[in-house]
Amino acid sequence: MTGVFSPHERLMRRLRRKLDKKGTERPPVICPGGMMNAAIVEVMQGGGRTLPEAHHEGGLMAGLAEDVQTFTGFENYGVPFCMTVEPEALGSSIDYGSLTCEPKIARENFPHVKDVEFAPKGAVSKSGRGAAVLEAINILSRRHQDIPVIGSITGPVSSAASLVEPMTFFKELYRDRENAHRVLSYVTGQLIDWALSMAESGASVLSVADPTATGEILGPRLFEEYALPYLNQIIKAVHKTGKPVIVHICGDVGRVKQHLYKLENDALSVDAMVNLALVKKENPGVTTMGNLSTYLLESGDPGRIQKAAAILLNKGIDIIAPACGLSTSSPLKNIQAFTAAIKERTNA
Secondary structure (H helix, E strand, O other): OOOOOOHHHHHHHOOOOOOOOOOOOOEEEEEOOOEEEEOOOHHHHHHHOOOOHOOOHHHHHHHHHHHHHHHHHOOOOEEOOOOOHHHHHHHEEEEEEOOOOOOOEEOOOOOOOOOOOOOOOOHHOHHHHHHHHHHHHHHHHHHHOOOOEEEEEEOOHHHHOOOHHHHHHHHHHHHHHHHHHHHHHHHHHHHHHHHHHHHHHOOOOOEEEEEEOOHHHHHHHHHHHHHHHHHHHHHHHHHHHOOHHHHHOOOOHHHHHHHHHHOOOOEEOOOOOOOOHHHHHHHHHHHHHEEEEEHOOOOOOOOHHHHHHHHHHHHOOEEEEEOOOOOOOHHHHHHHHHHHHHOOOOOO
């Protein structure tokens, strides 16, 4: 019989499932930040701490992360609230968005992979926004030892595709493999430094979201060549700190599933169209995370959301989470219905 655990211990036990066979009384329900953050409009209006201001100031960022956790019921803090910290530090121009619109790449500054200029080591960690994220992690980890702080980073393929115009970048994965690998290696080194800085600042878990590395875009051959090795480099580097790693891949992963199982991460997060029960059946060693539809969270009603959450519980999904990035217009009552449905379930 298992006891009732703190959110931190519950998540860590699930992520270290291979080492800790005791289990937990129920799955954690989390939203890791970065691409998958829950800083929705209703939370910001309710707490009074808003974006884009909180993208730039560590104390404000930490406060907004606290508001997200308090209002939504997710069992973690997750920062930052976008996927643009890395590309900005490495040379791209950013539109910081508004209360209702997340930041986006305004302009990729390099025309081709051969033209990418390398920033000094530690460029992300030492940037203004990088420093704000690290400050927020430090504040949150010191204030809340029972709630996990997740540092979210943008994966290597997505980060590289934010430096060169994406369509050009994808073509050059075929046409200029040497320079494509040169850029991926450079970006991965920067991301490793960034992830290690997060771990040193107090992050309990590192989450890597690489939505551009979907099988629908890369296909199995390019995923194996460009996504798998560089993701594993990041995972191995973080594991040396003793911290676990979540990896999120968007879209239909059917074409690249055999390569996903070669990732050395501690949990695999996937989109709503992926059958996680089948993933568990095909590879019982995979710790599954997800994958409640974000479309349902945005446009459904609380009753339907609770039923969908119950299905995930009944399938034995290890960590419950939204399937992808939440719309900023998602109703707070829907997210609260989701988290409450998980918390009400206690398994002996």
